[in-house]
Amino acid sequence: MATSRGGRSGGGAAGRVLGYLESRKNLAGSACGVVGLGLTLAGVAGAYWPVVVAGLYGAGALIAPPERAAPPPFDPSEELDVLREDFARLREYLGEVELPEAAGSRRAGLLELYGALLEPGWVAEVLVTEPEAVHALSRAIRRDVPECVDTYNRTRWWNRLTPGGESPERHLERQLGLLFEEAESVTADLREAEARRQQTHTAYLEERGRS
Incomplete structure (x- = not known):
């Protein structure tokens, strides 16, 4: 030894x-x-x-300059793979909870938009180049949406014991609506990034033609 x-x-x-x-x-x-x-x-x-x-x-x-350790390499696509797994768990969770009709339609639209952004393919390839968009999507899927549904269920139980005050259903519908607006904003930003890319390539081709 x-x-x-x-x-x-x-x-x-x-x-x-x-x-x-x-x-x-x-x-x-x-x-x-x-x-x-x-x-x-x-x-x-x-x-x-x-x-x-x-x-x-x-x-x-x-x-002499000090030795510097090289930073570890990170693959942004791996973050999306993990986020897709969390999104699948979120969908499973939301499928098991009972929501009012108005909030249910909001939930369906929100999940459809998240799913479209995370679908493997060229859209996800654009998404992964925008860290702020990935962060916003990650925050919504991992924290905001579960928190909205969980607080709704707890508040609704208390509201049954002591009726009155603002409707938990109304709060939930508003929260999901705000998250949908945020997802639409993320989508618009990605579309704008692609538009700028197209415009830049057009300008490059025009400049090359003049030269």
């Missing part, structure tokens, strides 16, 4: 040493140290050449 731990520890230390030898700091320090050796051979450093070489090495290591 002790031998195994020692082997791993030694391997880790060796890896750190090798990493430093390949680092920018060591390379920059070594380059400056070579300059110090050149000064020594030229007779400039004199008897203090070890101090000169070490000092130049240290100076080079200090001014």
Whole structure:
């Protein structure tokens, strides 16, 4: 057991040493140290050449830019795959709850629009290039719609015990209507992005034709 731990520890230390030898700091320090050796051979450093070489090495290591870890690669399409799974769970959940007729029609229209935006194909390829649109869709599917339905069911139960006040059904219908308007806005923004892309290509072709 002790031998195994020692082997791993030694391997880790060796890896750190090798990493430093390949680092920018060591390379920059070594380059400056070579300059110090050149000064020594030229007779400039004199008897203090070890101090000169070490000092130049240290100076080079200090001014070298720090090592920077590369950020992990993220595939935006993977986010849509996960969002599609959450959307499927949302549809299953909404299929099990009882909603008033007006809110039910709002729910159907909202789910149809979400489904069209998330359908694999060129529309989703446009969607994935717009992070704000993906965020708005994700927020609505994972939080807003479930919260609307859940608070409606709880408020309706309390309203049966103590009637009065604003209708929970009216609130739910309004909430789903606002979410539908937001989804329409997201769709309009995506359409506008495609229109700008088309206009840019037209301008490019016109400019190329003039040249």
